[in-house]
Amino acid sequence: MKFCTVKQYFDDENNNNVTNGIATTVIPLPNKHLKIKANNKEMEQYEQELLRNVMPQELTKLILAANYLNFKEALDFFCRTVANAIQNKSVDYVRKFFGLESDFEPGEEEKLCKEFAWSFEGVDED
């Protein structure tokens, strides 16, 4: 039973975790999964389409929604998508994606970057 939390969601009047828009994206997913379960390529295409127009911030909200609804497949899918989006990207890109700021001391970050200088080679341009 994938939707143990959905009942609670509907019961919860003051729900900050899942907005209506997000719910409409996440909830139809299991049906779609079942329909095109056999065909991996179709699923990939569906995933690409679904997320083409989704901004990073929306993606994070989707993850939170999937987590709250205890929907493991969707959570897995969204985490995978985020990982694909940030793989081989620069540190600045990753920071912007997640809305993070560096909290290192001035020399610390340089030291870290130097330690693994080779991991910054061949990184995709932002």
Next chain:
Amino acid sequence: MGRKSKSHSDPTTSMTKKKAKAVKGDEKVGGTDIISKLHPNIVTDILSRLPFNTVLSCRCVCKTWLHLLVDPSFAQLYHTRAHPCIILQPTYRHRNQHLYAVHFDNRNRVRKSSTRIKFATKTHLCMGCNVKLSLLDSCNGLILLGDDCHYHDSVKLNQLYVCNPITGEFVIIKHKPGINLTSFNACLCLGFCPKTQVYKVVRLLKQQYGVEVSNSMLTHVYTLGEKGNGLWKSVNVGESLLDQPTDTIFLNGIIHWVVRSDSGPQFIYSFDVEDECFRPVPPPPEFVSSEQTMRSRWTISLGVLEGCLAIGECAKDAYFHIWVMKDYGVQASWTKAYTIGFTMVTSYSHL
């Protein structure tokens, strides 16, 4: 229907925390402080799906992420999820101080830019530039290197290094004194015991004393970590005429190799890293039939396919067959899984 436990966090307790953090975050990034809402487990989940070079560069994003990534639990999670990576060492002498990693992305495609791990003998291992390292073996994320010191015509091995190629951490292992070791007469392999979580270096040596050939194989085991006490231990083979392995593969705590000489009936032998015992492994039934003479032992290589022991065979009919032992130790479970047509096949090795 009652509430079940959540994948990552309980909403009631974390909601209050989220609200508190969100207030602070709103001041910073104009109302879009997203990351504080993501539970660390979710961040770890995302990061564990990345190729290792991105994982390492993510250490520089912020302190929270650095702490998440250096935690040993992340390494364990990453190990279970990571796609295998092949490490290559060029044989061209001037370039062989570098190791190259070929990484497969999430869709099993080779990434366009192969990551180059610069095996900095100068900086990482504090050695002079004259020292050449050879890649001897790999197991469970660590690699075994030996320094090749050219001594007259043969290559003498002085020290061994067990190294984590991604972090650059390593330990030095000195050879047992009194044994004249060259890379031609010793087989060095790295093993891992999943039960005790201990790495061991195994040295298999067929000693030749003048004209007589010793029947036994000298076997020494070096256990890494506290349990090893920094000493090589002799292991009794107790077997007659075991040939020295040329190359080995590791599967589930056991080192395997093909017995190349035709003198005995055994095709495959193994050394269990945990109990340090030798045992034969049954080959496919077809290999021990009357057709056996058709199969030269030099055309067979071992590998691991989907967690099972596999044999790659260059058959005389210019086909390459892959046999897989679906149930370990059960001879009848050997299945010819793939047949590939080739006009010319060279030997392959599996890392």
